[in-house]
Amino acid sequence: MKIDTREIKSFFYSQYFSDGLRMCFGILFPSLLLMQFGHFDMGLTMSLGALCVCTIDSPGPLYHKRNAMAAGNLCLFIVAAITGFARLNIFTLGIEITVFSFLFSMFTVYGNRAASVGTCALLAMIFMMDKAAKPSDVLLLSAIILAGGVWYMIFSLIFFGIRPYRAAQQTLGESIGDIAKFVRIKANFYLSDTDFDENYRKLVSQQIKVSQHQDAVRELLFKSRIMVKESTNASRILVLTFVDLVDMFEQIMSTHYDYSHIREKFKSTGILKEIADLLQDMANELDNIAYMVLSNTRSKYKPDFNTGLEQLKLRIDAIGNGENGTSNIALKKVLINIRDLNERIKSIYNYYHSKSSELLLEKSSNDEYSKFVTRQDYAPHIFFDNFSLNSAAFKHSLRVSLVCLIGFITAKSIALGGHSYWVLLTIIVILKPGFSLSKQRNYQRLIGTIAGGIAGIAILLYIPNKDVEFILLVILMIGTYSFLRLNYVVSVIFMTPYVLILFKFLGVGFVVKERIVDTIIGSTIAFLASYLIFPSWEFEQIQQNLREVINANVNYLVKIADSILGREVGTIEYKLARKDVFVKSANLSAAFERMTSEPKSKQKKVKEVHKFVVLNHILSSYIATIATAVSLKGLHKGQTENLKLLKRSIAVLNDANKKLDGIVIDLSTLKLPVATNDGEPKEQSADALLLNEQLGFINKISADIARVTDNILN
Numbered sequence: 001m002k003i004d005t006r007e008i009k010s011f012f013y014s015q016y017f018s019d020g021l022r023m024c025f026g027i028l029f030p031s032l033l034l035m036q037f038g039h040f041d042m043g044l045t046m047s048l049g050a051l052c053v054c055t056i057d058s059p060g061p062l063y064h065k066r067n068a069m070a071a072g073n074l075c076l077f078i079v080a081a082i083t084g085f086a087r088l089n090i091f092t093l094g095i096e097i098t099v100f101s102f103l104f105s106m107f108t109v110y111g112n113r114a115a116s117v118g119t120c121a122l123l124a125m126i127f128m129m130d131k132a133a134k135p136s137d138v139l140l141l142s143a144i145i146l147a148g149g150v151w152y153m154i155f156s157l158i159f160f161g162i163r164p165y166r167a168a169q170q171t172l173g174e175s176i177g178d179i180a181k182f183v184r185i186k187a188n189f190y191l192s193d194t195d196f197d198e199n200y201r202k203l204v205s206q207q208i209k210v211s212q213h214q215d216a217v218r219e220l221l222f223k224s225r226i227m228v229k230e231s232t233n234a235s236r237i238l239v240l241t242f243v244d245l246v247d248m249f250e251q252i253m254s255t256h257y258d259y260s261h262i263r264e265k266f267k268s269t270g271i272l273k274e275i276a277d278l279l280q281d282m283a284n285e286l287d288n289i290a291y292m293v294l295s296n297t298r299s300k301y302k303p304d305f306n307t308g309l310e311q312l313k314l315r316i317d318a319i320g321n322g323e324n325g326t327s328n329i330a331l332k333k334v335l336i337n338i339r340d341l342n343e344r345i346k347s348i349y350n351y352y353h354s355k356s357s358e359l360l361l362e363k364s365s366n367d368e369y370s371k372f373v374t375r376q377d378y379a380p381h382i383f384f385d386n387f388s389l390n391s392a393a394f395k396h397s398l399r400v401s402l403v404c405l406i407g408f409i410t411a412k413s414i415a416l417g418g419h420s421y422w423v424l425l426t427i428i429v430i431l432k433p434g435f436s437l438s439k440q441r442n443y444q445r446l447i448g449t450i451a452g453g454i455a456g457i458a459i460l461l462y463i464p465n466k467d468v469e470f471i472l473l474v475i476l477m478i479g480t481y482s483f484l485r486l487n488y489v490v491s492v493i494f495m496t497p498y499v500l501i502l503f504k505f506l507g508v509g510f511v512v513k514e515r516i517v518d519t520i521i522g523s524t525i526a527f528l529a530s531y532l533i534f535p536s537w538e539f540e541q542i543q544q545n546l547r548e549v550i551n552a553n554v555n556y557l558v559k560i561a562d563s564i565l566g567r568e569v570g571t572i573e574y575k576l577a578r579k580d581v582f583v584k585s586a587n588l589s590a591a592f593e594r595m596t597s598e599p600k601s602k603q604k605k606v607k608e609v610h611k612f613v614v615l616n617h618i619l620s621s622y623i624a625t626i627a628t629a630v631s632l633k634g635l636h637k638g639q640t641e642n643l644k645l646l647k648r649s650i651a652v653l654n655d656a657n658k659k660l661d662g663i664v665i666d667l668s669t670l671k672l673p674v675a676t677n678d679g680e681p682k683e684q685s686a687d688a689l690l691l692n693e694q695l696g697f698i699n700k701i702s703a704d705i706a707r708v709t710d711n712i713l714n
Contacts, residue, residue: 298352
């Protein structure tokens with residue numbers, strides 16, 4: 001019960017609930033205020049504008065929000081005005097729907113923020129379709145809608161200006177929680193009853209969430225001038241916590257070994273269960289940190305795993321003394337990684353309890369932070385370069401355009417009642433660039449609408465009191481926007497009764513049947529279209545993901561080779577290479593997950609792609625392990641055998657990438673040092689032996705990846 005209570009509290013502290021409150025107030029306020037002055041219709045129109053612009057109000061740097069919402073308001077006014085005149089003739093309205101659906105869907109080529117501006121414009125078009133207005137009133141009506149959008153933009157910017165660090169703090173807390181779940185999944189590899197294949201699936205799925213949240217934190221921290229350039233303790237602590245968090249994730253990734261071999265060798269000793277239990281305890285502490293950051297509180301308890309680590313060391317030493325050679329060397333490496341994880345946890349606790357936090361942020365410069373964020377290019381040529389059937393964005397836009405036209409014709413022909421825009425609204429919400437995302441959103445929309453419709457009927461039939469209904473309206477509205485990004489089914493379940501109660505207040509009448517029927521019509525059209533009209537299957541695009549992830553791993557290996565050659569490779573260079581590997585790996589894992597939800601006939605070579613995903617995870621984990629040993633400890637420089645193994649791995653991966661039409665890295669700069677004979681060969685240390693063993697394993701994994709790549713292509 002305690003864990004459940006913590007989860008509930010975490011939700012109310014989260015950015016999702018904060019978004020729900022902000023959007024609810026921003027949309028309702030104009031209607032409630034102007035109703036007091038007898039201008040409810042005007043207030044309702046302003047709320048419509050606020051509703052459109054709030055779709056742009058997603059997490060991100062403040063100036064990105066400002067620019068996007070300003071562009072959204074401009075599109076809002078233009079589209080509302082054009083639609084107001086176009087609706088006077090059904091043919092001109094049909095042409096407008098077709099053209100605008102294509103145009104604003106193409107905004108996806110500029111990223112998610114620009115795509116939300118396109119969605120804002122399409123919502124304005126849909127809501128204006130059935131708005132009865134005389135030609136002389138169209139511009140005034142459009143100006144009122146614009147006023148609502150401008151109101152919401154100003155309110156949102158003020159909201160974030162009052163607490164500039166809160167959004168980053170919430171996203172950071174959620175990111176720490178994701179890593180805690182990742183640690184738990186990693187801990188399961190040490191348990192004897194764990195199914196490795198199933199656990200790998202969970203691991204790569206969780207890695208996607210970790211990567212997405214870390215990207216969101218990077219956006220908020222390193223693209224925000226306030227966070228990086230201000231010298232306040234709050235911004236310093238957030239930046240330092242995130243830097244340590246990313247390093248911590250690398251350490252967790254580095255705890256990967258040949259688990260089947262370790263299980264077979266050490267299962268009878270009981271040591272693996274102790275390792276798993278210690279990792280689970282550390283995951284619990286990470287959850288405590290996540291809650292501490294999320295709730296903006298300070299914990300009096302300071303974690304101490306030193307006793308457990310010392311006991312684990314004694315057990316590992318005892319196993320080594322009972323065996324010949326270096327049989328416990330892998331366990332010692334695991335212990336080192338767990339110790340590093342413990343140090344990261346203690347460091348983060350110290351940031352939030354330090355009294356001399358003025359000295360906290362002396363590690364990195366602002367220029368270094370800026371290297372870790374991706375800059376979106378808004379050049380016009382990008383838009384026109386995508387005018388090709390080879391572009392997924394172009395095919396998606398064509399699909400949306402044709403389907404919206406079909407939906408419009410269907411709605412005017414057979415839809416019930418006077419709210420035919422629900423059909424188009426359903427189509428716009430459901431249709432996504434990929435089939436799997438459209439299919440998922442389709443099911444979610446249908447289930448949510450039917451369940452929410454039943455709840456709405458119960459409220460309207462059994463709760464006649466208008467005051468209670470208004471309170472429920474506000475609660476349902478907050479729930480709708482709180483779960484919009486978190487759980488879409490729940491969001492729609494809240495949304496349907498909220499819309500039904502709203503229509504009752506507006507005197508529209510009982511529209512449950514109309515809403516459900518229109519949703520079914522829109523869902524059916526969208527589902528068929530995603531399968532039949534310019535369908536986008538993951539297998540057609542998976543090769544790009546394979547190319548990118550192989551290239552990222554090769555670049556990471558080249559950095560290690562440079563270090564072994566004695567060249568100076570900065571910490572930032574390593575971290576940038578590491579980030580590229582993790583991001584590209586998460587993209588590949590996400591593409592594979594989408595592939596598995598497509599029709600069986602379209603899941604080409606899905607087993608081979610799954611093997612590639614798992615092998616890539618193992619490869620990147622081993623590379624992270626040896627990168628730490630080579631870069632941070634400065635070990636094994638100039639060893640010819642190690643460089644040979646690295647060059648062999650790079651050559652194999654290069655060959656695989658060449659078959660995928662990818663970039664081939666030039667190996668001419670990685671020349672072997674001239675061999676010297678200094679007498680008797682020196683005995684290698686345990687660390688050197690382990691590194692050599694790990695490089696050999698990377699060699700084997702690289703060959704496996706090359707073989708699987710051949711199978712995918714054939």
